Amino acid sequence: MKSNRIMKKHILSILGSFALFCMAGCGENEADNLLVFPENTGGLNMIAGMSTEQVIPVITRSADFSDVSVDDFYIKILDDKGEVAKEFASLTAMRDEGLPVILPTGNYTAFASSFKPDGKEYSNGPYFEVEGGSHPFVIEEKRTTQVTLKCVYKSLGVELVLSDQFQGLLEEEPENYDYKVNVSNGTASYEFSKDEMKPVYFLKGCEELVVKVTMTMGGKVYPERVWRITNQGDTPKTGEYYIIRLDAGDQPETVSLRSALME
Structure with missing residues (x-):
């Protein structure tokens, strides 16, 4: 630990x-x-x-x-x-x-x-x-x-990482579990999905990274949830790299999004 x-x-x-x-x-x-x-x-x-x-x-x-x-x-x-x-x-x-x-x-x-x-x-x-x-x-x-x-x-890197629990659900029941994670720096946006997990590198910094998550759990699509990420109050800048961790269980209230800055 x-x-x-x-x-x-x-x-x-x-x-x-x-x-x-x-x-x-x-x-x-x-x-x-x-x-x-x-x-x-x-x-x-x-x-x-x-x-x-x-x-x-x-x-x-x-x-x-x-x-x-x-x-x-x-x-x-x-x-x-x-x-x-x-x-x-x-x-x-x-x-x-x-x-x-x-x-x-x-x-x-x-x-x-x-x-x-x-x-x-x-x-x-x-x-x-x-x-x-x-x-x-x-x-x-x-x-x-x-x-x-x-x-x-000179880029602002963002990577999405799935928790072991959620990765297991995706592998065991791919027809019932899915996700889309859209990350924006205010001038451009990029969408992570099961088919696209490559990191994204924005060429500009921003006031905050806006992360929008849409989940399918147990075969049901849940409403979009939004998180706003900064560097402990400072604006995200080029030259930085963020890892975002997505966790989800079989209930909508267990959906969580965390970055290193939230730990």
Whole structure:
């Protein structure tokens, strides 16, 4: 029991240091001497690796980001007017085009993320983004700039977990027991069901997470119930991860919804 309480305390995790690192600096070296740069241009290199130093204290498969590869990260380079100078579907695609990337001299900002976020409200995979939203750098004439990027977890994760009791009822009497759990951050919503249990990652924080539960128990559909979840009074933010536990018995009054924050 003691170990269970300890685990519950760690169910909500603030994720912030899962990172993408590269070499940094700008200068002239032997490689630059071998390259022929057009006039008024320089080069850009990004050499990436992923830090696994932080052990995320969440006892769940959803906190395991081992399948996230920086090689798949979307890359965008903006000029000093905020216009796209170069764009790559992935870091691999950037390498395949050839390094260094040749750019006109001037000031730029680099952006990297685990996927292109345009128009997305949520995803079923965690969203990582360059720390600070962008990273400035300068291209100098006939020199290669090495850029450092640090990408951090920037989504609001929510996972639904069923109690052993309720899971048993679903398996023993699937025709008589069912559920739908809708989670909203105020701008987007996602529905968990028997057929869809993947965690959801919202790209925006919210004032509160609104959780609506519809249950079928003993063959009878019960009215929707609503829970509102915050981080002990603080607003849920990107960089946080919530686990919600659904429990139900054979009577409607036994339906309960709990998060680590309610324990």
